[in-house]
Amino acid sequence: MATRLVQINMKAHDDSALGRFWADALGWSISSEGPGVTNLEPEGFVYPDPTAICIDLVASPEPKTVKNRVHLDLATKSPAHQAELVARLKNLGATPIDIGQGDVPWVVMADPEGNEFCVLDSLYEETGPIATVVVDCADPHTMATFWSQATDWTLHKVTDHNAVLRSAAGVGPYLQFLRTPDPKTVWNRVHLDVRPYPTDNLETEATRLQSLGATVIDLADSDIHWKVLTDPESNEFCLLTPA
Known part of the structure; x- marks a missing residue:
């Protein structure tokens, strides 16, 4: 059993407007599964596929108060690009x-709602427009251990400074855990969404993730059909239904 990193969830004051920004920035298509939710993916994309990590923008009235602990690195072909x-x-x-x-x-840039992101000077042909999904952390070794076991992604590098993973298929963006001195203080405005394979079971996978060090967040008043957990450094992530 394993999960796959399939999308990034980003809170937004105006999901539609911010969705248009990111769709134009990445050259992706834009759609909506309902009010307050904007979905972004490459043109002609068949979800899920490791060649891309999609973006879901969800309307939220909560203000952005601190630097995001999860951000995107955009790839380019050259310094000129x-x-x-x-x-x-x-x-x-x-x-x-x-x-x-x-x-x-x-x-280093901020989108129209202040979400930080970086524009690199390489990797575009290897990864697509998103080069890396970066997560701030205190201990890259701990995060590498958890996330390499939680997903079917391959660990490429781990040092005291950072850990780098990528889909076992060798395509799409990288996932990097970057050491930072800043502590986590609020619910992450941007977080990872993972999804089990079609033949796996949601409850069984949630139990497996807990055995690796995840914690399930009890949302007793919610009727959502997925699970919200935190990794060993308390970063929230969603375990979606198998597909």
Whole structure:
């Protein structure tokens, strides 16, 4: 048994408007499964597929108060392409920001609702428009152990600084756990969604994840058909129904 990282869930004051920004930024199609939810995926994409990690934007009245612990790194083909993409993103409503990154080869930006993301200068042909999904953490070794066992993703690297995983199929974005001194203080505004395979069982998979170090969040008043858990560093993630 295993799960697959299938999408990123992002809270938004205006899911439709922010969805249009990210659809234009990535060159993806946009749809909606209902009021307050905007879905993004590549044109012609057959979900789920490891070649892409989709994005779900969900309306939320909660304000953004701290730097997100989960963000996207966008890929480009070259420094020239990077400069071109940064200019286009500015026209779409993104803003360059300083979060103390110093002199680095990537460009740090915020989307129209203040969600941080980076524009890299390589990897596009290898990964598609999203190069990496980055999660801040205190201990990359702990996160590498948990997430490599929780999913069928392959661990490519683990050091005291970061851990890097990628789909076992060798396609699509990377998943990186990046060491940071900043503690987690609020519910993550951006989180990971994982999904078991069609022949697996949701309850059995939830039990397996708990045995690896996850904790199930009790949402007693909710009628959702998926499960909300936290990883060993208390990052929320959703375990979706098998498909």
